[in-house]
Amino acid sequence: MLWLALRFPHLALELVAAVQVPAGPLVIRQQQANRQQVFDADPAARRLGVRRGMSMKQAQLLVPELAIVDRDEVGEAEGLERLAHWAMQFTSQVVVQSPRGLLLEIGASRRLFGGVTALHRQVITSCEQLGHAPRSAIAPNPQAAWWLSALSQAPVITREWELRTALAALPLDCLELSDKQRQALRRMGLQHLGECLRLPRAGLRRRFGAEWLERLDRALGHSPDPRPCFRPPHRFAARLELPAEVDNCSGLLFGLRRLLQELGGALLGADAAIDRLMLTLEHADLPPVDIALQLLEPQRDPGYLLELWRERLEREALQAPVLSLRLASVEFQSAGHANLGLFGQPSGRAEGQALWERLQARLGREAVRRPGVVADHRPESAWSLENSTDGAPPGQRPLWLLDPPERLRQGPEGPWRDGPLRLEQGPERIESGWWQGRWVRRDYFIATDSHGARLWLFRQADERDWYLHGRFG
């Protein structure tokens, strides 16, 4: 296991900057106990002396032309989830480390991406394309990776025995400690984690609690660290609030590109593609406008999708400035990696199955049917439309039929005939004949016995006894 931690210290800021170019130095404002303070400031504002935690009044005194955006915690959580979608293209195990981090298990995918260094670089580059500048670290377990990612020099620890040294050098500020704990450690004259590790465990536990010690053990790799993985839903729906009203197509595409890149990552992660996308433009006081994009073939390349959207949106006249975008996909389709036959012939059978599924998915189960013949003299009753999928093969029938059926012994785990019988197919319910006084309600199974013979068994519905009714010759 090898974990890559991505820490987005300026997530709120980057989410805002991704969709708008601010007029001046930008700060994120946060309400903290009836005091408005600076939650985060962009580089321009920081150069002018605005600091995190500063009161808004002070910041505005320093920089009168400050652009101010209120902090949106829900938006940040959504943004992080979209990043988790995006990260699925690198690994199947993504852990969302709220509020501002992601943990990626890259041990399994390092070979695919050409080694740890190449993968690391690719993740960071892709991240930068989305407008994020994360701090990162690689370590053999998620806890250590997360702690190390607080450092600015992006440490890469791939071997277990390097881990202790690297962790020992960690300043205490990097650990998730409460203020009280941090003060206590500082008063004890401790600066780095290594000094803590030299202390007796019993004392550490008494002072700082078992929970923190457990976390320390996890970071050192002494105890396992299971994490709940991010499970992407098999459809995509994301909303992007445009910080300013947008009234032209290029502005929309700017925001849309971001959503599409996240969609692309999610599709890659799920090994899926989509052939239909719905974009909803939300206006201030007009009802939202839906624009659908229907593709000929399922696609997942965000660049290609963006081109299609460009074509589509340029035809669309915007009725009013747009406040936010919502992008929704239909159910993901598995990407078409068709197996070819040995001589390159396409495998038509599975393709055919997929076709009927697709038709039924859109039109309903009843829409695709098969004409059939009914034994009746009345012309209008001599035909039927059967469901095309069920009844197509009416269940396998044995060549030898036993009449009357042979009752079988009940074994410890099911029917028994010279040994346990292994059920392979079934049940197939056959229920008929009530009008003739011989009501048959049976569940049929195909089973194999210990000699390798295939048998046709049934069990009366609501009964436990098994009967042998036929043998497949």
Next chain:
Amino acid sequence: MILEELLSSAPVWRGDTLLLGHRPRTLPSGYPALDGLLSGGGWPGAALTELLLDHHGIGELGLLRPLLVELGQAGKPVVWISPPYIPYAPALRQARIALESMRWVAPDQPGDAAWVAEQCLRSGSCGVVLLWPRALNTKMLRRLQLAAEQGECPGFLFRPRAAATQSSPVALRLLLSPQARGLGVELLKCRGRRPGAGTCLAV
């Protein structure tokens, strides 16, 4: 000599090789007179065919009967999309058309019929697609034609004769008319053949 070189160089496209060099698969129609009329000796196997007729029941299905019998025996699905009436199963069986391979699709939305046809043509798993469209524009026709080429699946469109005046990207267009001795078939458009030729089939 110079002519020879010119002709063998890549940028020159020759009409006959266009047709013969990449000869598309054709399916015998079962009517020798008709096969002789069509280029390649049969229905185009990977393209659309338009059958233009004004009244249902003049023998348009009889024209396709040999094809349906053959495809049914091969187990290839035959898809009927929004047919005007119900394909009557006993009659299909009388005509020795395998019922198991028939698929009847009747979408409620008028726009869905073309979508279904496109999906079926493109999938490459169907034997033939029969479509009775309510309305089709040239764009949709081109899409269907492209799907038929990609999926290498023959498709038949049943349209009114009034559509003959519209241009169409399909490979083959036939005008059907009832005649005293059977079904009159006239070529309206056929790749590689002059239009206007016709025959009368006893279907």
